Amino acid sequence: MSFITCGVSNKRHLNEFIGLPFRVYAGDPRWIPPLKSEVKRILNPLRNPYFLNADLKLFNTYNGNLIVARCAVISDRLHQQKFNTPNAFFGFFESINSSEAVRSLFGEIENYCRLRQIKFIEGPFNPNLYSEIGLLTDSCDSAPSFFQTYNPPYYEKLLRNEGFIVGKKLFTMGNQNLKEYLLKNYPQNLCTESKDMRIRSFNLKKKEKDLDSLREIYNDAFSDNWHFTQVSKAEYIFASKYLHFVTTPDMIKFVEYKGEPVGVVQFAFDINPLLKTLGGKFRPLKYPGLIRNRKRIKRALIFAVGIKKEFQHTKAYKLLQNAAVIIARQFDQLETTWMYEENFLAVKAAERFGMKPDKYFLILKKNL
Numbered sequence: 001m002s003f004i005t006c007g008v009s010n011k012r013h014l015n016e017f018i019g020l021p022f023r024v025y026a027g028d029p030r031w032i033p034p035l036k037s038e039v040k041r042i043l044n045p046l047r048n049p050y051f052l053n054a055d056l057k058l059f060n061t062y063n064g065n066l067i068v069a070r071c072a073v074i075s076d077r078l079h080q081q082k083f084n085t086p087n088a089f090f091g092f093f094e095s096i097n098s099s100e101a102v103r104s105l106f107g108e109i110e111n112y113c114r115l116r117q118i119k120f121i122e123g124p125f126n127p128n129l130y131s132e133i134g135l136l137t138d139s140c141d142s143a144p145s146f147f148q149t150y151n152p153p154y155y156e157k158l159l160r161n162e163g164f165i166v167g168k169k170l171f172t173m174g175n176q177n178l179k180e181y182l183l184k185n186y187p188q189n190l191c192t193e194s195k196d197m198r199i200r201s202f203n204l205k206k207k208e209k210d211l212d213s214l215r216e217i218y219n220d221a222f223s224d225n226w227h228f229t230q231v232s233k234a235e236y237i238f239a240s241k242y243l244h245f246v247t248t249p250d251m252i253k254f255v256e257y258k259g260e261p262v263g264v265v266q267f268a269f270d271i272n273p274l275l276k277t278l279g280g281k282f283r284p285l286k287y288p289g290l291i292r293n294r295k296r297i298k299r300a301l302i303f304a305v306g307i308k309k310e311f312q313h314t315k316a317y318k319l320l321q322n323a324a325v326i327i328a329r330q331f332d333q334l335e336t337t338w339m340y341e342e343n344f345l346a347v348k349a350a351e352r353f354g355m356k357p358d359k360y361f362l363i364l365k366k367n368l
Helices: 009-026 035-042 075-085 097-116 156-162 178-185 205-219 233-246 270-277 284-296 315-328 346-352
Strands: 003-007 055-062 066-076 086-094 119-121 165-175 197-201 252-257 260-269 299-307 335-336 356-367
Touching: 003 066, 003 097, 009 035, 009 055, 009 066, 009 086, 009 178, 055 075, 066 097, 075 156, 086 097, 086 156, 097 119, 119 346, 156 356, 165 346, 178 315, 197 315, 205 233, 205 252, 205 260, 205 299, 233 284, 252 315, 260 315, 270 284, 299 315, 299 346
Parallel strands: 086 119, 299 335
Antiparallel strands: 003 055, 055 066, 066 086, 119 356, 165 335, 165 356, 197 252, 252 260, 260 299
16 A cells, blocks of 8 residues: 655545544544544634644645545643753544554654654653653553543554554543542531631633643642643633533632632543544533533542642642542532642542542653
């Protein structure tokens, strides 16, 4: 077979880029089709404020007229400046099981990167506020929860054949018997305030202000974390388009010190079973029914937890933990988004909910 790789340069190429996974995963009952309109929105540099400080290039690989592989290359200038590293990220990687197709794809990607003095590439990273990242390296036989990546098991071999090595190991944690654990380990009545601190829910009437509080807390709390760069106000507003679908105000709790937010815990529904019914197409007429059906979802994710550094060893931690317990009591199962071993505070916090590592992901890296 003969493979040709080219940059995405027109509407047809973009539609083929977005449509490829629907063929790769055809017949896979575990795969959750992404909303095509949302993928387009994320990959539009004119709409996504992430690309004010990053460059994006999309590549398609063809066998004749048929697309067989794809990948995005992201060069994040803020990341390069903060970490003083001439790298680029790759994301949205999908392919048929063909080493020749992937060799053609990454051959073109590597030429593109070398021309821009990029010394190494790593991924998968999908460019967004909270990126879906990592290559699923086990549990490919179980369905992903919301915000977890999913891929065929052969992807790792295809990328290793192209010289990629493991740069970072990530994992998620979960507790599938949550109610029993919480009943056994936490009293029914939990303290949610102290002399100068109190817990409150996200305020929809002041949505923009509370989104900015989220941003300020996470930018402070995560500033030393692996690969983290400061997030702009515009990015938070962009990413909040479906906030009301994936969570509720009472699933986002702030801890305030003298009226100022200093910490937050953010839960989300595992909406993947609902997304699956849409088949990749947003259907406005179905939306009210989807909102009603969220009440039946018994699996939640701890989407993010953050406390400003100044308050990380104060009562704020205990109050936020209590608030998280109160939220978690609504659900039967609980999972985290991706974590890494060096983030001891996050791992310890998950363990306090009886959560254990369950799925593992790789960030792969290749020097050019």
